[in-house]
Amino acid sequence: MAVMNGQKETEEAGSAAGGFRRVALVNVRIESRQRSPVGLLTLAACIQNSADVVIFDPDPDDRQLAEIVAFQPDLVGIGFMTQTRFRALEIHKVLREKLPNARFLLGGVGPTVEPDKTFELFRPDALVVGEGEKALMEIVRTGQFAGIPGVFIPGQPFREAEVFWNLDELPQPAIDRMPDFYRYLCPPGGIRGKWFKSGTPMIMTSRGCPYRCTFCSSHLMFSRKVRRRSVGHVLAEIRHLHDEFGIDAVYFFDDTFNVQREWLQEFCRALENEPYRLTWGCQIRVNLFDVEMGRMMRKAGCVQVDIGVESGSPRVLKAVHKDETVEQIEKAFAACHASGLAPMGTFLVGCPEETWEDVELTKALLRRIKPSFAEFFYLIPYPGSDLYEQAVANRWIVDDSYEGRGMVDRPVLKINFTLDEQIRIRREYFKMMAFRNLSGYFSPAVLWNVATSVRPCMLAAFWKEFRKTRNIRDAMQAYVHALRNYYAAAAGKKARKKP
Numbered sequence: 001m002a003v004m005n006g007q008k009e010t011e012e013a014g015s016a017a018g019g020f021r022r023v024a025l026v027n028v029r030i031e032s033r034q035r036s037p038v039g040l041l042t043l044a045a046c047i048q049n050s051a052d053v054v055i056f057d058p059d060p061d062d063r064q065l066a067e068i069v070a071f072q073p074d075l076v077g078i079g080f081m082t083q084t085r086f087r088a089l090e091i092h093k094v095l096r097e098k099l100p101n102a103r104f105l106l107g108g109v110g111p112t113v114e115p116d117k118t119f120e121l122f123r124p125d126a127l128v129v130g131e132g133e134k135a136l137m138e139i140v141r142t143g144q145f146a147g148i149p150g151v152f153i154p155g156q157p158f159r160e161a162e163v164f165w166n167l168d169e170l171p172q173p174a175i176d177r178m179p180d181f182y183r184y185l186c187p188p189g190g191i192r193g194k195w196f197k198s199g200t201p202m203i204m205t206s207r208g209c210p211y212r213c214t215f216c217s218s219h220l221m222f223s224r225k226v227r228r229r230s231v232g233h234v235l236a237e238i239r240h241l242h243d244e245f246g247i248d249a250v251y252f253f254d255d256t257f258n259v260q261r262e263w264l265q266e267f268c269r270a271l272e273n274e275p276y277r278l279t280w281g282c283q284i285r286v287n288l289f290d291v292e293m294g295r296m297m298r299k300a301g302c303v304q305v306d307i308g309v310e311s312g313s314p315r316v317l318k319a320v321h322k323d324e325t326v327e328q329i330e331k332a333f334a335a336c337h338a339s340g341l342a343p344m345g346t347f348l349v350g351c352p353e354e355t356w357e358d359v360e361l362t363k364a365l366l367r368r369i370k371p372s373f374a375e376f377f378y379l380i381p382y383p384g385s386d387l388y389e390q391a392v393a394n395r396w397i398v399d400d401s402y403e404g405r406g407m408v409d410r411p412v413l414k415i416n417f418t419l420d421e422q423i424r425i426r427r428e429y430f431k432m433m434a435f436r437n438l439s440g441y442f443s444p445a446v447l448w449n450v451a452t453s454v455r456p457c458m459l460a461a462f463w464k465e466f467r468k469t470r471n472i473r474d475a476m477q478a479y480v481h482a483l484r485n486y487y488a489a490a491a492g493k494k495a496r497k498k499p
C-alpha cells in the first residue's frame with residue numbers, strides 16, 4: 001500500500017467488503033468526566049446499523065489506550081476542540097503505532113476551524129469539516145474518504161458537509177454504544193448550587209445561534225440558522241434517560257436555550273405533563289428573557305440559568321458585538337430572582353477597548369445584579385472567531401499554545417491591560433463574588449450530600465493542591481475532580497457487574 005506523507009492512499013481505504021466494519025470513536029478529554037460527548041453519541045447512532053461502533057473516552061493520563069487497541073477497529077474517529085488538540089495528537093500517535101492497519105479520521109470543532117493546520121500536524125487519512133453525521137455515514141458505507149462532502153484532504157476538491165436540516169431525522173444518542181457512559185452519572189452534576197447523585201447528562205435540543213459575539217466560533221460548525229428538534233423528540237431522549245438510568249436532572253447545553261419563545265412554551269407545558277419531575281438548567285440570553293418566561297421555566301423544573309454577561313460597560317459590550325444592553329442585563333437578572341431561578345453570570349477580562357473605568361462599571365453591575373454565581377474568564381481568541389482575526393491583525397496574542405485548561409487560567413491577549421493587570425482584575429472580581437459563589441451551595445440538602453460523600457482520597461487531593469498553590473479555589477477544584485473520579489469509577493464498576 002502506497003504511503004504519501006504518512007497518509008495512505010484514500011482509494012484503498014476501508015475493508016475488503018467495501019465499508020468499514022469496526023469503528024472506534026474517541027472522545028478527547030483533558031479533565032475528569034464532566035459532560036457526555038453529545039456529538040460522538042449522535043455520530044455512533046447514525047452508523048450503528050452499518051458497523052460495530054464503540055465510543056471510547058480514555059482518561060487524560062491513559063497512555064496505553066489498551067481498550068481501544070483490544071477492540072481492533074478498522075476506522076478510528078477522533079473528535080476534539082482546539083483546546084484539547086495536544087491530547088488528540090498524543091492519542092493519534094499511540095493508536096497509529098498500535099493499530100497499523102486502521103484508518104484515522106479527525107472531526108470536531110478543532111479540525112473544523114483549522115483544517116490545513118490540523119492536517120499538517122496529524123497527517124491523518126482524512127478529516128471532516130463541520131457536522132459529521134452524513135459524512136461519517138458515507139465513509140463507513142463506502143470505505144472511502146475522497147469525494148465525500150465534508151471530507152477534507154489537502155490537494156483534493158472540497159465540498160461542504162451535508163447536514164440534517166430536520167434534526168428529528170437524527171437518531172437518539174447511542175448511549176449503549178458507550179460502555180462507560182455510566183461514568184458520567186456521578187455527583188455533583190452540572191447545575192450550580194445543586195447536588196445530583198446521578199449527575200446531569202447533557203442534552204442539545206438545537207443547533208445554530210443567530211448572534212455574532214466576536215469571541216465565539218459556534219457558527220463555524222452550526223451556522224447562524226437555528227434548527228431545533230421537536231418537543232416530542234427531546235422528551236423521548238429525557239424519558240429514556242429517566243427510565244433506563246434513573247436520571248431526574250439534565251443540563252441543556254444549547255447555545256441559547258430561550259431563542260424561540262413558542263418552542264420553549266410548548267416544551268415547558270409538555271414537561272409539566274410528564275410522569276416524572278425533571279430538574280434542569282440551561283444557557284440563556286438576556287435580550288430574549290423576561291419574568292413570564294422565567295416563571296414558566298421555573299414551573300417546568302428549571303432551577304438555574306447561565307448567562308454570558310461579559311461586561312458592565314456598554315462600550316465593551318459593543319466592542320464584542322454582544323448585541324445586548326446593560327439595562328437588559330439588569331432586567332433579566334431581576335426577572336431571574338423574581339421567578340426563583342438562580343442566575344449564574346460569566347464575565348470576560350481583557351476585552352478590546354476595555355479601560356479601568358469599564359472594570360469599575362463591571363464591578364458596579366455585579367453589585368446591582370447580585371448573580372447567584374459568577375465566573376470570570378480571560379478573553380481567548382479561538383481560531384475562526386472574529387476576535388481571532390482582530391487579535392492577529394493587531395498583534396494582541398502573546399501566547400497561542402491553546403494547551404489544556406492552562407489557557408483558561410492565564411491571560412493570553414495583551415490589548416489595553418498588561419498580563420499582570422488582567423490577573424489582578426480577575427482576582428478582584430472573584431474576591432467580590434467569593435461569598436456569593438460559596439453561599440449558593442449552603443442548602444441543607446447540598447451540605448448533607450457533601451458531608452456523606454467525603455472520602456479520604458478527596459481530602460488528600462484538596463490538601464495536596466492547597467499546599468502547592470495556597471489557593472482555596474484551586475484546592476476545591478482538585479477536591480471536586482477527585483470526587484468525580486471516585487464516583488465515576490464506582491459507577492463503572494457497578495455497570496460492569498450488570499448482566
Ligand code: B12
Nearest residue numbers: 035037038039077078079081082107108128131132217382
Ligand atoms: C458542551 C460543550 C462543552 C462541554 C464539553 C462536552 C463534551 N464532552 O463534548 C464542556 C462544558 C466540558 C466544555 C468545555 C469547554 N469548551 Co465547550 N462547548 C460545548 C458546546 C456548548 C456544545 C458542544 C456540543 O456538544 N455540541 C453538539 C454536538 C452535536 O456537536 P459537536 O460536539 O461539535 O460534534 C459534531 C461535529 O463537531 C462533528 N464531530 C465531532 N467529533 C467528531 C469526530 C469525528 C471522527 C467526526 C467525523 C466528526 C466529529 O460531528 C458532530 C455531529 O455533527 C460548544 C458550542 C457548540 N455550539 O457546539 C462549546 C465549544 C465546543 N466549547 C468551546 C470551548 C472554548 C470550551 C472550553 C475551552 C471553555 C473554557 N473556557 O474552559 C472548555 C474546554 C474543555 C476542556 N477542558 O476539555 C468552544 C470551542 C472553540 C474551539 N475552537 O475549540 C465552543 C465551540 C464554544 C464557543 N463559544 O466557541 N464545552
Ligand code: SF4
Nearest residue numbers: 209211212213216255
Ligand atoms: S457566544 Fe453565545 S450568544 Fe454569542 S454568538 Fe456564541 S453562542 Fe451565540
